[in-house]
Amino acid sequence: MAIKARLKVRTQEAADRVKNFTEVPYGYNEAEAVEEASRCIQCKNPTCILGCPVNINIKEFIRQIAAKDFSGAIKTIKQSNSLPAVCGRVCPQETQCEEKCVMLKTKQPINIGALERFAADWEAANLKPETVKIEKKLGKDGKQIAVAIAGSGPAGLTVAGELAKLGYKAVVFEALHTAGGVLVYGIPEFRLPKAIVQREIDYLQQLGVQIDTNVLIGKSYTIKDLFEMGYKAVFIGVGAGTPSFMRVPGENLKGVYSANEYLTRINLLKAYKFPEFDTPVMIGKKVAVVGAGNVAMDAARVSKRLSAVDEVHIIYRRSDAEMPARHEEIEHAKEEGIIFNLLTNPVEIIGNENGLVTQIKCVKMELGEPDESGRRSPKVILGSEFLINVDTVITALGTKANELLTTNVEGLKLNKWGYIEADPETGATSLPGIYAGGDISTGAATVIAAMGAGKKAAKAMDEYLSK
Numbered sequence: 001m002a003i004k005a006r007l008k009v010r011t012q013e014a015a016d017r018v019k020n021f022t023e024v025p026y027g028y029n030e031a032e033a034v035e036e037a038s039r040c041i042q043c044k045n046p047t048c049i050l051g052c053p054v055n056i057n058i059k060e061f062i063r064q065i066a067a068k069d070f071s072g073a074i075k076t077i078k079q080s081n082s083l084p085a086v087c088g089r090v091c092p093q094e095t096q097c098e099e100k101c102v103m104l105k106t107k108q109p110i111n112i113g114a115l116e117r118f119a120a121d122w123e124a125a126n127l128k129p130e131t132v133k134i135e136k137k138l139g140k141d142g143k144q145i146a147v148a149i150a151g152s153g154p155a156g157l158t159v160a161g162e163l164a165k166l167g168y169k170a171v172v173f174e175a176l177h178t179a180g181g182v183l184v185y186g187i188p189e190f191r192l193p194k195a196i197v198q199r200e201i202d203y204l205q206q207l208g209v210q211i212d213t214n215v216l217i218g219k220s221y222t223i224k225d226l227f228e229m230g231y232k233a234v235f236i237g238v239g240a241g242t243p244s245f246m247r248v249p250g251e252n253l254k255g256v257y258s259a260n261e262y263l264t265r266i267n268l269l270k271a272y273k274f275p276e277f278d279t280p281v282m283i284g285k286k287v288a289v290v291g292a293g294n295v296a297m298d299a300a301r302v303s304k305r306l307s308a309v310d311e312v313h314i315i316y317r318r319s320d321a322e323m324p325a326r327h328e329e330i331e332h333a334k335e336e337g338i339i340f341n342l343l344t345n346p347v348e349i350i351g352n353e354n355g356l357v358t359q360i361k362c363v364k365m366e367l368g369e370p371d372e373s374g375r376r377s378p379k380v381i382l383g384s385e386f387l388i389n390v391d392t393v394i395t396a397l398g399t400k401a402n403e404l405l406t407t408n409v410e411g412l413k414l415n416k417w418g419y420i421e422a423d424p425e426t427g428a429t430s431l432p433g434i435y436a437g438g439d440i441s442t443g444a445a446t447v448i449a450a451m452g453a454g455k456k457a458a459k460a461m462d463e464y465l466s467k
Contacts (some may be wrong), residue, residue, distance in 0.1 A: 006034040006108045012262075014335040018304050020053035020187040021272060022035050022331060025114075027087075028397040030070075033118040037065035040110050043102050048112060051100035054158075057081045058097055058112055065115055074123040082161035082207075082450065083154065083200045085124070088117025088181060091448040092326050109118060127214040132206055137167030139232070144169045145465055150217035150405065153181025154447045156237035157204060158454030159461070164207040166462050171231070172209060178268060181239055182449070184329055186260075187296065188302050191329075194267075218405035223434065233433045233461050236420060237454065240439035242400040242408025246290060251351030251395075253282060255357035259291070259299045284391025285310045288348055288360050291396035292316035297330065299394045300338045304411040309433050312338050313388060317345040317365050317378045330354040339386070343367070345378065349393055359387045375448030399444050406440070419443055427457030435461055 010026045011017075017024050028036060046059035057076050062071050064073035070097045076078065093113035103110035118176045146167050149156045152174040160170040160174070178184050180197045205211065217238070245251055245259035262281070265271040269279035287303040290295050291313060303312045314333070316323060319342050323330060335342070348361040364384035367376035401418040413430035415422040420429055422434040427435040437453030439445060 003103075003106045003108055006039070006111055007032055009114050011332075014337070017190065018336050021305060022076060023193055024190050027121060027301045028114055028118045029380045030068075030122070032130040033065050033070075033122075034068060037062045037115055039103070040066065040157075041102065044312065047100040047102065047179045048110075052097055053096065053448045054081050056097075056116075061119060062112070062115055063111065065119065070119060070122045071127065071151060073119040074127075077119055080376060080455075081451070082158060083127055083193075084116050085120035085196045086119055086154070086192065086223055086442050087451070088113050088115075088193075089196070090183075090187060090244045092446055093326065094123040095098050096194075096448065097465060107174060108169060116314075117303070120180045129203070129206055132208075134165060135167050135258065136169075144229050145234045146171060146227075147235065148173065148217075148226045148463070149235045149237060150182055150223075150238040151175075151239060151432075151438075151440075152179040152201075152211060152437060153237055153239050153450060154183060154456075155239075156181065156235065157201070157209075157377050158451040159235045159237065159424055159435075159437070160209040160211075161204045161207060161457045162455055162458035163210045163461065164204065167456075168462075168465070170209045171213040172211045173217050173221070174211060174213045175238075176268065177213050179213060181237075185264040186298070187206075187238060188263070188298050189269055190301070190305070198348040216404070218408055223405075223409050227433070232465055233435065235427070235454075235457055235461065236405065236434065237438045237450070238405055238440050240399045240401050240444055242402050242420070246393055246396045246397065248346060248348050250351060250357075252350055253351040253357045254280065254355050255391055256349060257395070259289070259295045259394055260399065261428060262299055262394050263302065272302070276330065281306075281307055284357070286313075286344075286388075286390045287311070287392040287394065288313045288315055288388060289394045289396055291398075292318070292325055292330075293398070294325045294329055294395060296396035296459070297325045297333050297338075299396050301329075301336060303392070303394070311353070313341050314338055314386075315341045315344050315346055315360070315362065316381050317343065318375060319343055319367060322367075343407040344409035344418060345379070345380070346393075347385070350387070357391050357393055358389070360386055360390050360393055361385060399439070401440060401443075417443065422453075423460075424453075425456055426460035427453060428460060433464065 021302045061073040061076040098109040152235040163170045270277035272280035276408040289300040343365045350359040364381045371377040422436040427437045435457045438450035
């Protein structure tokens with residue numbers, strides 16, 4: 001019996017999409033979703049669920065889509081995941097649920113992410129928001145028990161949603177003027193539209209979640225202040241937003257950005273719409289992005305869409321096989337004309353008499369034995385220096401913990417990298433009533449990993465508060 005091929009998701013043509021910030025994949029329509037869902041063999045032991053950090057009942061929601069019970073499908077998903085429209089778009093399903101799919105043996109795993117996105121988008125287009133009635137969880141004083149969540153990224157939003165469903169007063173504090181954390185400031189519009197994130201946040205608010213923006217925990221309020229204000233537990237989900245740099249000469253020249261700053265200006269402050277939005281971003285005609293993770297791909301693809309830019313380079317010291325970005329993002333970048341300078345490492349950024357970037361000096365690399373990460377360690381080829389003419393350099397080399405909050409909480413244990421030590425199964429920290437999860441405890445990871453940590457922490461916080 002012939003195996004039906006995985007149904008590809010239609011996308012914008014590369015020549016068109018580099019001229020706009022509209023979402024690249026179109027997503028499945030109803031007929032396509034039913035066709036793809038019907039490929040699922042509904043195995044007795046659905047290992048795909050084991051690959052999902054939030055344990056969605058994947059087998060069931062796919063069965064429901066195949067049966068055209070789209071309303072049932074989204075209800076099944078939302079039993080485990082409060083952000084399905086987000087996860088269906090940005091989760092690396094290929095290394096999680098789809099990697100566990102039995103159909104992977106045929107090299108045609110079910111497109112679980114696209115089906116999840118379909119269910120979420122179908123709900124938005126066809127169902128009216130339901131009025132959610134939740135019984136409040138009261139303390140001994142007769143008041144609703146309040147919990148504080150620092151950070152409105154995927155970990156914080158998940159904790160808030162899970163605790164709100166249990167009847168707690170969940171209050172999220174966000175430092176920026178818009179909720180969503182990395183979902184709004186770090187991921188471009190063409191990968192995750194801001195309206196989609198807002199739709200998910202609206203759902204959480206329907207559950208009773210309160211979101212206070214422009215509040216920086218660690219400065220506006222300390223953790224101690226939160227307890228004195230009556231919160232019975234605190235979750236820290238502030239992410240890891242301090243950028244890492246190359247530490248090479250010329251890194252302070254004009255025209256050098258961290259990817260964090262660059263993407264925040266473009267995504268959240270809408271610099272790409274200047275002067276309609278009053279946040280300009282200085283960008284040249286030739287851009288170099290250093291790194292090859294998802295953030296690097298985002299920075300490169302954003303740059304390609306800005307009208308002033310003629311040429312965008314990815315500079316990465318290892319080979320194609322070692323690039324940590326999702327395969328889909330790499331392929332989209334290549335289709336869009338991004339130039340990949342692999343086995344290449346920057347050693348200096350060169351500028352002119354006005355302090356503006358003019359070139360980046362690089363060396364060629366070769367791969368040796370695997371390093372601690374399991375990837376082959378790059379070595380410099382002597383005498384291989386060369387120059388690339390650029391006028392903008394964006395460094396996308398990962399992030400570190402922001403010390404504003406973490407170093408000002410007495411007794412809070414941190415690891416050697418400055419991340420909060422938290423139990424991976426509960427999120428519990430060294431201090432009673434304080435929990436943490438997401439990038440602030442693990443270092444930079446995925447959206448769904450942060451959500452998984454949030455679910456575990458919410459369960460543990462409920463147990464702590466119920467004693």
